[in-house]
Amino acid sequence: MSTHAQANSSDASIAFAQTASVRASRDYTMPALIVGLVGTAIALLGFFTGMSAGDSRPLFSWLIGLSFWLSIAIGMLFMTLIFYIFHAKWPTVLRRQLEHGIGLFPLLAVLFVPLLIVPFIHDDPGILWKWMNAERYIVGGGSVATDPLFLHKSAYLNIPFFIGRVIFIFAVFAILGYVLRRLSFQMDKTGDMANFHRARIFSAIGIFFCAAAVTMAAIDWFKALEYHWFSTMYGVWFFAASMRAALSVTLILIVVLASRGVLKGLFNQAHRYDLACLMFAFTVFWAYISFSQYFLIYNANIPEVTFWYNIREKNFDGSLNSWWWISLSLIFLHFLVPFLYLLFYKNKVTAKRTLFIAAWILLFHLLDIYFNILPGKLPLENPAELGYVVRQFSITFYDIAALAGIGGLCIWSYLRSMKRVAPLPIRDPNISASLAHHE
Amino acid sequence: MAKQFGLLARFKDTPDLFHAAEKVRDAGYRKWDTFAPLPIHGLPAAQGLGRSRVPVFTLIGGFCGFWIGLLMVWYMNLYDYPLLVGGMPFFSPIFPFPIAYELTILLAAFGTLIGMFVMNTLPQHYHPLFNSEQFLATSSDQFMIAIESSDPQFNTEATRLFLEEIGGTDIQVIEE
Numbered sequence: 001m002s003t004h005a006q007a008n009s010s011d012a013s014i015a016f017a018q019t020a021s022v023r024a025s026r027d028y029t030m031p032a033l034i035v036g037l038v039g040t041a042i043a044l045l046g047f048f049t050g051m052s053a054g055d056s057r058p059l060f061s062w063l064i065g066l067s068f069w070l071s072i073a074i075g076m077l078f079m080t081l082i083f084y085i086f087h088a089k090w091p092t093v094l095r096r097q098l099e100h101g102i103g104l105f106p107l108l109a110v111l112f113v114p115l116l117i118v119p120f121i122h123d124d125p126g127i128l129w130k131w132m133n134a135e136r137y138i139v140g141g142g143s144v145a146t147d148p149l150f151l152h153k154s155a156y157l158n159i160p161f162f163i164g165r166v167i168f169i170f171a172v173f174a175i176l177g178y179v180l181r182r183l184s185f186q187m188d189k190t191g192d193m194a195n196f197h198r199a200r201i202f203s204a205i206g207i208f209f210c211a212a213a214v215t216m217a218a219i220d221w222f223k224a225l226e227y228h229w230f231s232t233m234y235g236v237w238f239f240a241a242s243m244r245a246a247l248s249v250t251l252i253l254i255v256v257l258a259s260r261g262v263l264k265g266l267f268n269q270a271h272r273y274d275l276a277c278l279m280f281a282f283t284v285f286w287a288y289i290s291f292s293q294y295f296l297i298y299n300a301n302i303p304e305v306t307f308w309y310n311i312r313e314k315n316f317d318g319s320l321n322s323w324w325w326i327s328l329s330l331i332f333l334h335f336l337v338p339f340l341y342l343l344f345y346k347n348k349v350t351a352k353r354t355l356f357i358a359a360w361i362l363l364f365h366l367l368d369i370y371f372n373i374l375p376g377k378l379p380l381e382n383p384a385e386l387g388y389v390v391r392q393f394s395i396t397f398y399d400i401a402a403l404a405g406i407g408g409l410c411i412w413s414y415l416r417s418m419k420r421v422a423p424l425p426i427r428d429p430n431i432s433a434s435l436a437h438h439e
Numbered sequence: 440m441a442k443q444f445g446l447l448a449r450f451k452d453t454p455d456l457f458h459a460a461e462k463v464r465d466a467g468y469r470k471w472d473t474f475a476p477l478p479i480h481g482l483p484a485a486q487g488l489g490r491s492r493v494p495v496f497t498l499i500g501g502f503c504g505f506w507i508g509l510l511m512v513w514y515m516n517l518y519d520y521p522l523l524v525g526g527m528p529f530f531s532p533i534f535p536f537p538i539a540y541e542l543t544i545l546l547a548a549f550g551t552l553i554g555m556f557v558m559n560t561l562p563q564h565y566h567p568l569f570n571s572e573q574f575l576a577t578s579s580d581q582f583m584i585a586i587e588s589s590d591p592q593f594n595t596e597a598t599r600l601f602l603e604e605i606g607g608t609d610i611q612v613i614e615e
Contacts, residue, residue: 291536298533301525343498345490438480 029419032412039405040111046398047114051122058398059128060374062114063221065402067369068245069410070108071238074214075246076101077173078239080180081210084203090274092434093266096425097253099184100417101246102177107413109170111406116166119159131157131227139377139388149228149304157227165216172213176206184425191427214239222372229308233293237372240286245365247279248358255351262423269349270439276348279361283342287335311375311390322393326371334364366403442615444567445471445587446598447574448607453479456582459605460485463584466601470590474568474577493554500550501543508539567615574613585613 043062050058076098083091083098119125119132126133126144131153134145144150150157179202187195215235223234254275258267297305312323338361347353370393377388425431450456453475460473464487473486512535516522521529556562568574568585577583584607586598595612602610 295533295536299525299527301527343494345494 027415029412029415032408032415034408036405036408036410036412039401039403039408041405043398043402043405044114046401050398051118051127054124054127056127057394057396059115059118061396061398061402063128064366064369064373064399065406066108066111066115067221067373068366068403069104069406070217071242071365071369072245072249073101073104073108073177073410074173074217074239075242075244076250077105077176077210078207078214078243079246079250081176081203081207084180084200085207087200087430089430089433090271090437092425092428092430093263093271093437094250094254094275095184095428096421096423097250097257099181099425100414101249102173103181103417104410104413105170105174105177107409108406109174111409112166112170116163125159129224129227131224132159132162137379137383139379141383153227157224162220165220169213169217169220172206172209176202176210179206184428185421187427188422188425189427193429196429211235211239214242225373226308226376228304230305231293231297231308233289237286237289237293240282240289241365241368243282244279244286244361247275247282248362248365251275251279251354251358252362255355257423259351262418266424266435268437270437272351272354273345273349273439274437276342276354276357279358280339280342280348283335283338283361287339290330290335307377311377312371315390316387321390323371323375323390326367326393330364330368330371334361334368443588443595444613444615445585445590445593446595446602447568447571447583447585447611447613448602449573449609450582450584450606451608452582453477455606456584457482457485459584459607462605463586466592468586468590468592470587470593472585474574474581474583474585476577476579476581492558493551496550496554496557497547498550500553501547503550504542504544504546505539507546508542509535511535512538567613571611571613573609573611 043058043065046058047062050056079091080095080098080102082088083095115128118128124133124136126136130136130138131144131150134143136144138144138147180199183195183199183202186192187199215238218235218238222238223229223231251272254263254267255272257263258265294309297309311321312327313320314324315321338357341347341357347357374391374393376391378391380387380389428434448459450459456473456475457479460482463471464485473482475482509532513530516535517530523529527534573581574583574585584602586593586602588595592598599610
């Protein structure tokens with residue numbers, strides 16, 4: 001009897017999923033795929049032509065584009081884990097959207113491969129990550145191989161270990177994403193509570209691996225660009241930034257789906273309020289981490305670490321450079337404006353106002369990614385002269401191609417995942433509590 | 440005879456109280472309140488109350504805390520007792536930031552606490568409603584509405600009839 005009823009409602013859920021996807025106003029799967037393929041093709045063209053010309057800027061474009069979309073997926077993975085661990089009931093209504101997001105890791109891992117093969121096919125393996133080329137000349141004299149700071153870090157910064165870590169990082173993300181998706185989709189079909197319990201246990205264990213993977217990713221891919229630098233809270237910065245990006249994307253997705261898509265009428269004021277409160281909390285957390293990092297380095301005042309902020313303020317001759325303005329806009333526009341804006345209740349519950357601030361945060365999150373990746377010390381043409389050049393802020397054609405291309409592929413994969421399952425985890429034990437959520 | 444405070448009426452259960460509150464609100468009364476032994480979701484809206492104004496106090500407290508913290512360090516380090524530490528400037532907005540930040544939180548919390556007292560008009564050592572034996576039962580199992588005589592619409596007879604009409608029982612006159 002009960003199995004019969006379950007089979008019936010499982011059919012119903014599939015039918016629901018199908019009608020829901022049919023009901024979605026327009027199908028953007030193909031346009032997303034086309035934008036994705038064209039964008040990545042252009043960005044990769046730039047990547048390889050730049051590489052043969054010895055120009056690293058298109059490589060940075062690829063890293064920026066990839067990091068932006070990766071950070072969103074990482075934030076979504078963390079949200080899923082945290083919601084499971086805390087047995088949070090209200091976010092059940094938005095969990096399916098997170099589950100589509102955490103299915104992106106295999107795709108993102110494939111898109112990381114171009115960066116991984118650079119050291120093997122290029123004359124200068126250190127074109128992007130300087131430490132990969134032991135003969136590379138460094139600012140201040142000598143080469144990487146004779147650099148005491150490199151020698152002390154070489155147990156960590158070496159190519160075999162680097163590749164091992166890349167595999168570990170993507171394996172953790174992809175496995176966590178795969179298992180959590182599978183358990184949740186299985187729950188839809190069978191309604192077996194064991195799936196839910198397994199997901200909770202898996203999340204509690206997985207979050208440790210996830211934290212380790214995010215820290216390694218931030219250290220290896222961003223911090224090691226200027227490998228002289230030290231900062232123990234850099235991994236936490238990337239976590240905070242990822243959470244802000246993911247919360248903004250989730251809010252945009254849900255508000256759009258609830259106003260004209262498959263979640264029509266299911267996302268109420270209390271859901272918006274709670275999601276916006278989380279956005280507020282992570283705005284403060286991001287500022288707290290970013291400031292603490294600056295504060296410790298400022299107070300200790302050691303040249304090995306202050307240079308990282310120096311090049312983000314001034315050129316070698318002491319004149320302010322383009323990063324000075326980016327730094328200030330991060331403080332005032334990425335922190336202060338969202339902070340003051342989200343203090344007000346109306347701004348947290350009105351759908352249009354939440355959309356505005358989510359888009360705002362996402363835009364400045366991208367700027368934060370630029371700020372963390374792009375600046376670097378470039379040696380002068382004449383090594384005998386004292387000084388360096390700072391790689392300045394710029395938005396290039398390849399940046400846009402990489403962002404749009406990788407984004408297109410991610411959206412394509414996301415939409416494909418959306419078509420496969422119901423728009424809500426309908427058999428989840430907390431779904432009715434979540435739908436009835438109120439302030 | 441002592442001055443009259445208002446009328447107190449008893450209601451059967453939560454839905455009764457909720458719907459009666461909506462009717463009192465719609466009748467245009469302003470000085471009245473509901474009493475229940477448990478928090479009831481949505482009752483403030485049924486009473487026609489807006490959101491709490493305590494956040495305003497929190498904001499003012501936080502704002503004051505931030506600037507007090509910053510100005511305190513500015514005065515101490517630049518004028519009162521200038522101390523050269525590690526070649527840093529005597530004053531910069533960077534290093535007093537933790538102090539400003541902590542004081543923001545502290546005074547925001549104080550502001551919230553003060554705001555709660557002010558908006559609830561606490562402490563209040565005497566309230567006429569406590570003269571009623573019947574009223575004391577609201578802290579265990581009774582639901583009640585009291586309409587005050589100081590309400591411009593209040594009229595002892597008309598209001599008594601109104602309370603009966605919306606389902607109130609055991610209507611009592613409460614004296615100051």
